[in-house]
Amino acid sequence: MTVSPLVWVLTLLAIVGLLLFDYFFHVRSAHVPTLREAAVWSALYVGIAVLFGLGTLIVGGGAMGSEYFAGYVTEKALSVDNLFVFLIIMTSFRVPRENQQKVLLVGIVVSLFARSAFIFVGSALLNTFSWVFYLFGLALLLTAGNMLRPETEESHSAQNLVVRLARRVFRTTDEYAGDRLTTVVDGRRMLTPMLLVMVAIGGTDLMFALDSIPAIFGLTQNVYVVFTATAFSLLGLRQLFFLLDGLLDRLIYLSFGLAAILAFIGAKLILHALHENNLPFVNGGDPVDVLEISTGFSLLVILVVLLLTIFASLFSTRGRTQTAMAHIRRDATAYLDPEYTDDPAERERIFQRLLRARDHITTLGPKAKQQVRNEADLMALCRQVANAHTTAHPTHEIHPNL
Structure with a gap:
């Protein structure tokens, strides 16, 4: 189906309008979003994406839908x-909770521009050179293999090349100045960590685009569908971050599920490349008669794999234990950081979550205890937070085991 320029313009205006609405009505005024706020707006953006998909199904037909x-x-x-990596980056940079929304929105906008560029370049390459399907397929298979490697907080670093270069070339401060990107110290204009963390997230997302764009081209070569599916998947990602906060560490098998999906799409791309083959050293330059995987079957495989890995993660004792360890480390660091937030409710929320994580670890059986690394250090962090909480709230009763 050919999409008219008018439809493209209206779609772009709608996406820009949603981003502007998100900024002026939610992000411009720094605050910590409540769980209810995050849930309502996440559901709204998913609803918009689904309605758009239904419209595509009706107007464009079953295949396009x-x-x-x-x-x-x-x-x-x-x-x-990707949100897990964003969480680690913001933790590494000690981004105040109230300002995390702005960082995420900037990251989404940068991602949308970067992925749009990749989409149009990728489409031009695929239309000109059919052998590019082989490259995309092999790239996804390699990515799938890399995702099978275990990932923890220690396997990611916010100090990527772009950030290190920015710190070396420009004068930067160690402290934040609200949500400002620059500040004046001793009469000199300097960059704040706010700008650096935006650079880190933007640079990291460029790497993500190299995986995600070939993946979607493995499902459709319709540029309009690729662009809109990518754009609507990014819209609402900010709200989803705060909604899933606390569950991100628990999705321990998600990377395995995504690896399986990317491997499946990579194989699908290679089969399609064989079907369209014109490389002289493959079958004499003639197309190879191979089975092509339908989009409907691909959608079914993707949904089944995602549901299996998500439910396996949520009901896994290992997942709950890994989540508890991560919560103690991050929540203790955040609670003890006076610049983390000025919101008493947010400080109480992370304190209560730390208590629940501590309780989970202390009640583990002997076999499950083997999964806990540095338990003594974790409990020491808990006691340190307890002392700080008692000082701030002398009338509150603290659990005796803490």
């Missing part, structure tokens, strides 16, 4: 996995 939903679900799942 299936391609959109397959692409949207895949990109959304990859975005959720």
Whole structure:
């Protein structure tokens, strides 16, 4: 189906309008979003994406609609996995909780521009050179293999090349100045960590785009579908971050599920490349008669794999234990950092979450205890937070084991 320029313009205006609405009505005034706020707006953005998909299904037909939903679900799942890295980056940079929304929104906008560029370049390459399907397929298979490696907080670093270069070339401060990108110290204009963390997230997302764009091209070559599925998967990602806060560490098998999905799409791309083959050293330059995987079947595989890995993660004792360890480390650091937040409710929330994480670890059986690393250090962090909480709230009763 050919999409008219008018439809493109209206779609772009709608996406820009949603981003502007998000900024002026939610992000411009720094605050910590409540769980209810995050849930309502996450559901709204998913609802908008689904309604758009239904419109695509009605106007564009079953094939186009299936391609959109397959692409949207895949990109959304990859975005959720990326949120874990964003969480680590913001923790490393000690981003105040009230300012995390702005960082995420800037990251989404940068991502949308970067992925749009990759989409149009990728489409031009695929239309000109059919052998590019082989490259995309091999790239996804390699990415799938890399995702099988265990990832923890220690396996990621916010200090990427761009950030290190910025720190070396420009004068930067160690402290934040609200949500400002620059500040004046001793009469000199300097960058704040706010700008550096935006650079870190933007640079990291460029790497994510190299995986996600070939993945969606493995499901559809319709540029309009690729663009809209990618854009709607990014919209609402900020709200989803705060909604899933506390569950991100628990999705321990999500990377395995995504690896399986990317490997499946990579194989699908290679089969399609064989079907369109014109390389002289493959079958004499003639197309190879191989089975092509339908988009409908691809959507079914993606949904089944995601549901299995998500439920396996949520009901896993290992997942709950890993989550508890991560919560103690991050929540203790945040609670003891006076610049983390000025919101008493947010400080109480992370304190109560730390208590629940501590209780989970202390009640583990002998076999499950083997999964806990540095238990003595974790409990020491808990006691340190307890002392700080008692000082701030002398009338509150603290659990005796803490």
